[in-house]
């Protein structure tokens with residue numbers, strides 16, 4: 001089967017974007033893994049599938065997200081910005097504010113005059129069971145309005161804040177992202193038994209109250225150059241724990257996002273780049 005695609009990235013978190021607005025696209029997990037494969041396929045951290053919206057629910061589009069391991073997930077912040085740039089630049093919509101249904105929530109990307117995109121990511125889920133995180137038998141350490149949960153890794157007790165942006169995140173504070181043991185601890189946190197749907201693992205260095213550095217070991221994709229929902233989760237955690245102010249620049253290996261959050265019950269606003277790399281066509285084998 002031949003498939004047309006657009007390769008995009010948001011701060012180096014890269015995507016294969018597929019237009020399923022005219023005809024449905026339903027590939028197997030192995031076919032999504034093939035598209036994401038950097039040697040045998042196109043190469044991407046995630047595959048984004050753009051589908052028609054639902055007028056009755058007031059949405060312009062639906063978009064689905066597959067990790068590089070072929071599994072479908074609930075949310076993708078950098079993907080949301082690339083999705084908005086894609087539907088606008090391909091003429092699928094002329095709107096600058098777009099309402100899109102993801103698996104867990106309706107989010108609202110706004111195209112800015114300077115080419116960046118701001119996404120209203122909705123309010124974070126802060127109740128551990130909603131993340132989901134199983135804190136049975138654990139006592140969190142409280143700092144201001146936030147909790148730090150002690151979890152055991154092989155030879156390494158760590159404390160994490162747990163936040164859902166529609167998808168699950170565990171955020172750990174480190175002295176330096178440059179020296180953080182992301183390769184060693186990332187996979188252990190991702191598959192930790194306390195996170196029944198697995199989890200994205202963020203390593204956050206607080207530079208000052210308006211600036212952090214962040215590396216994220218993503219569930220189903222490994223460490224990426226940037227994670228939009230991870231940046232939102234880290235800032236939410238840092239604000240609740242009293243470490244950060246309401247507007248924070250987040251520097252990740254692939255670039256900077258700016259996150260704003262006014263507190264529980266209010267939406268997280270994420271601003272950053274969304275860039276098209278190239279268009280192409282690929283033969284997808286039956287897998």
Ligand SMILES: N[C@@H](CCC[C@H](N)C(=O)O)C(=O)O
Pocket residue numbers: 013045046067073074075076077078079167168200218219220221224226227228229230
């Ligand atoms: N890169 C994304 C997050 C993609 C999904 C994530 N790996 C998960 O499994 O939840 C982002 O920019 O948010």
